[in-house]
Amino acid sequence: MALDVLIVDDSAAIRKILQRVLVQANVGIGKIIEANDGREGLERMTSENVGLVFSDINMPNMDGLEFLQLVRANPCWKNVPVVMVTTEGSQDKVFQALQMGASGYVKKPFTPDQIREKLGTLGCAA
Amino acid sequence: MNNQKTVELIQHSTCEVLSMMLGVQAEAGEPYEESGTTETFSGIVSLVSVSGDWAGMGSIYCGTELALKLTGMMLLDDQVSTVNDDVLDAMAELGNMIVGNVKTMLEAELGPLALSIPTVICGRNYRALNGIGKTRIVVPFEVAGGTMIVKFYILPQASANRLRQAGVVQNVA
Numbered sequence: 001m002a003l004d005v006l007i008v009d010d011s012a013a014i015r016k017i018l019q020r021v022l023v024q025a026n027v028g029i030g031k032i033i034e035a036n037d038g039r040e041g042l043e044r045m046t047s048e049n050v051g052l053v054f055s056d057i058n059m060p061n062m063d064g065l066e067f068l069q070l071v072r073a074n075p076c077w078k079n080v081p082v083v084m085v086t087t088e089g090s091q092d093k094v095f096q097a098l099q100m101g102a103s104g105y106v107k108k109p110f111t112p113d114q115i116r117e118k119l120g121t122l123g124c125a126a
Numbered sequence: 127m128n129n130q131k132t133v134e135l136i137q138h139s140t141c142e143v144l145s146m147m148l149g150v151q152a153e154a155g156e157p158y159e160e161s162g163t164t165e166t167f168s169g170i171v172s173l174v175s176v177s178g179d180w181a182g183m184g185s186i187y188c189g190t191e192l193a194l195k196l197t198g199m200m201l202l203d204d205q206v207s208t209v210n211d212d213v214l215d216a217m218a219e220l221g222n223m224i225v226g227n228v229k230t231m232l233e234a235e236l237g238p239l240a241l242s243i244p245t246v247i248c249g250r251n252y253r254a255l256n257g258i259g260k261t262r263i264v265v266p267f268e269v270a271g272g273t274m275i276v277k278f279y280i281l282p283q284a285s286a287n288r289l290r291q292a293g294v295v296q297n298v299a
């Protein structure tokens with residue numbers, strides 16, 4: 001069954017690029033839902049049946065780490081894979097995200113192959 | 127901080143971001159140092175600040191025509207012909223990735239640093255001051271038939287505080 005994917009990033013450009021890569025990856029992606037920050041991300045999680053999340057870390061209003069924490073705290077979403085896509089390549093932030101339950105991370109800039117590879121590790125192979 | 131090393135980090139980060147996200151090769155020009163006020167500029171500048179035990183700012187300068195071209199490459203859209211939200215957002219994200227990667231590489235030497243949300247300014251005949259009173263490293267890049275300029279400075283936070291108290295450094299973004 002196709003997974004609906006939520007992309008949380010304050011950059012519309014990054015959301016468009018990720019959306020394009022996900023469609024081209026041809027790995028059974030269903031609807032692609034977008035959110036501008038963590039707060040909007042939580043709203044979309046509530047209103048949609050999200051099966052996979054790609055989230056930035058450094059965002060206004062609610063950053064990706066707080067968003068991740070709240071997603072993991074909700075029993076309905078605790079098993080939804082959340083991949084951090086971020087410029088924050090520092091070990092500190094990455095370690096923090098993984099400790100909080102992130103399923104992995106992709107550093108910006110990224111190539112389509114890196115996103116496809118990450119989908120593969122999550123069991124979304126083509 | 128060693129200026130030569132910072133130049134190399136800027137060159138590496140800029141070329142990597144442009145190559146991976148836009149599929150375009152950039153050629154770094156001769157780096158130089160700049161202090162005092164800058165000349166007037168027309169186009170788009172993306173400002174991203176770095177904070178921690180060391181603080182500073184990176185900025186990306188790009189003429190309007192080149193910004194439209196780079197946005198088109200980033201979004202795979204050949205219809206980008208005017209400066210709209212997509213263009214400002216793409217330039218913000220380029221600044222975020224270029225400065226963010228320089229920051230990440232600097233952290234090995236300087237310790238944890240935080241990155242601000244980018245600020246983008248677009249206009250004609252304006253000055254954008256990146257670190258008043260400080261020497262900035264400037265690296266020009268030839269890319270997609272135009273010139274993109276990356277400026278960066280970073281200094282220990284104690285020095286930054288002293289300069290700020292003395293009124294030499296002001297927040298500009």
